[in-house]
Amino acid sequence: MSERPPILYCRCAYAQVVPDAVKDGVLDGLCASGGGFDSVADLCEMSARKDPRLAAVAEGGPVRIAACHPRAVRWLFHAAGTPLGEDAEIVNMREGDADDALGELLGGEAKC
Amino acid sequence: MMIDNESAPVRVVLYEGDGADPLDATDRAGVLRSLLDRGYMVSDARGGTGGALAASAGERCFIVIGQFGGGVAPRLEDGAGGAQIATCDISGLSPDAVLSAVENARDGQPMNQPGAWKPWFPVIDYDRCTNCMQCLSFCLFDVYGVDGDNQIQVQNNDNCKTNCPACSRVCPEVAIMFPKYAAGPINGEPVSDEDLSREKMKVDISSLLGGDIYSRLRDRSEAAKSRFSKERDSDKALGERKRCLTKLAAQGEIPEEVLASLPSPEEIARKAEEAKEKANAALAANRSSD
Numbered sequence: 001m002s003e004r005p006p007i008l009y010c011r012c013a014y015a016q017v018v019p020d021a022v023k024d025g026v027l028d029g030l031c032a033s034g035g036g037f038d039s040v041a042d043l044c045e046m047s048a049r050k051d052p053r054l055a056a057v058a059e060g061g062p063v064r065i066a067a068c069h070p071r072a073v074r075w076l077f078h079a080a081g082t083p084l085g086e087d088a089e090i091v092n093m094r095e096g097d098a099d100d101a102l103g104e105l106l107g108g109e110a111k112c
Numbered sequence: 113m114m115i116d117n118e119s120a121p122v123r124v125v126l127y128e129g130d131g132a133d134p135l136d137a138t139d140r141a142g143v144l145r146s147l148l149d150r151g152y153m154v155s156d157a158r159g160g161t162g163g164a165l166a167a168s169a170g171e172r173c174f175i176v177i178g179q180f181g182g183g184v185a186p187r188l189e190d191g192a193g194g195a196q197i198a199t200c201d202i203s204g205l206s207p208d209a210v211l212s213a214v215e216n217a218r219d220g221q222p223m224n225q226p227g228a229w230k231p232w233f234p235v236i237d238y239d240r241c242t243n244c245m246q247c248l249s250f251c252l253f254d255v256y257g258v259d260g261d262n263q264i265q266v267q268n269n270d271n272c273k274t275n276c277p278a279c280s281r282v283c284p285e286v287a288i289m290f291p292k293y294a295a296g297p298i299n300g301e302p303v304s305d306e307d308l309s310r311e312k313m314k315v316d317i318s319s320l321l322g323g324d325i326y327s328r329l330r331d332r333s334e335a336a337k338s339r340f341s342k343e344r345d346s347d348k349a350l351g352e353r354k355r356c357l358t359k360l361a362a363q364g365e366i367p368e369e370v371l372a373s374l375p376s377p378e379e380i381a382r383k384a385e386e387a388k389e390k391a392n393a394a395l396a397a398n399r400s401s402d
């Protein structure tokens with residue numbers, strides 16, 4: 001298994017703004033990959049509720065987050081009182097296709 | 113239904129280590145999909161890695177699922193005694209059956225309801241925000257306030273009117289996002305120079321609309337309502353009202369529910385005055401501390 005930061009996958013389940021084909025393709029790819037990952041139903045909902053588990057993500061060191069536009073995701077964490085560190089990488093599933101997103105999540109480099 | 117801020121809903125852990133048969137990738141994805149779409153948080157614990165979400169202090173309830181075989185799941189206990197851990201054997205179960213098993217194992221523990229509530233609220237990009245207080249003056253539903261340092265803040269998420277992005281249109285810096293909105297830059301896409309100049313033109317939204325935006329919207333909504341009441345039983349009237357409101361909503365991007373729930377003109381005037389006072393007080397405090 002390659003050395004890569006832990007992955008957090010957002011399903012955007014409360015009001016699906018991420019295209020189904022992308023989020024399903026990314027989930028399939030993560031499930032077929034060699035390592036585990038964490039997944040949440042909806043980061044927006046967690047931010048609104050100030051879910052204490054966002055702090056675990058923000059304070060846990062490097063992480064790759066598969067969600068939507070990086071600007072939105074960063075400030076959602078901030079809104080919950082748990083700003084993400086500079087070493088958090090956000091992979092945008094609202095743009096591009098599942099292969100692009102998987103390449104960034106599982107590969108050596110992810111852009112944010 | 114929302115659950116409170118302190119309680120962290122159940123986390124499901126999919127275990128495939130010693131003592132459990134691994135799932136194939138398709139089954140694994142099917143199980144995750146059905147649990148996530150139901151609102152669960154799921155940790156796929158392959159490789160023994162903790163993943164991105166280390167267990168946090170507020171977490172009290174875990175459901176560990178795996179193909180333990182023989183229909184028997186091991187009993188697990190939290191060594192520290194704080195958490196409740198249920199286990200579930202999912203050998204041979206379809207994703208739907210896994211979901212049912214997890215729902216049973218949850219045994220009434222708190223859970224969210226995707227679909228019952230849309231997480232719709234403004235999110236401020238503080239890299240862009242200049243603390244001008246336009247949003248605070250504009251919103252009639254007390255969504256905004258200021259913190260102890262007189263910095264603008266979203267204080268009452270729950271008051272925000274679902275699907276109404278109007279305050280993002282008032283912000284001169286395009287600093288207000290609604291991540292669930294369809295289009296950029298409101299959805300969090302990068303802000304272009306073109307977006308910025310377009311939004312700057314809308315700074316004084318009330319003068320743009322030729323007067324008090326709320327009174328105007330309310331008048332038009334009332335007109336639509338009275339036309340409807342005169343022809344109460346007619347499908348035509350219903351259709352007409354819908355068309356009228358849809359047009360309004362399309363023009364101002366204000367959802368029908370917001371138009372229908374606008375307070376009386378007196379109440380609007382009072383609330384607008386209160387919001388303006390709050391904004392002015394914060395601006396004055398910021399000026400004197402500069």
Ligand code: SF4
Pocket residue numbers: 010011012013017018041042043044045067068069072073076291292
């Ligand atoms: S963070 Fe983005 S992908 Fe996740 S729930 Fe919110 S809008 Fe959807």
Ligand code: SF4
Pocket residue numbers: 236240241242243244245246247248264282283284285286287288
């Ligand atoms: S209107 Fe925009 S720039 Fe002004 S305080 Fe609100 S978020 Fe900040």
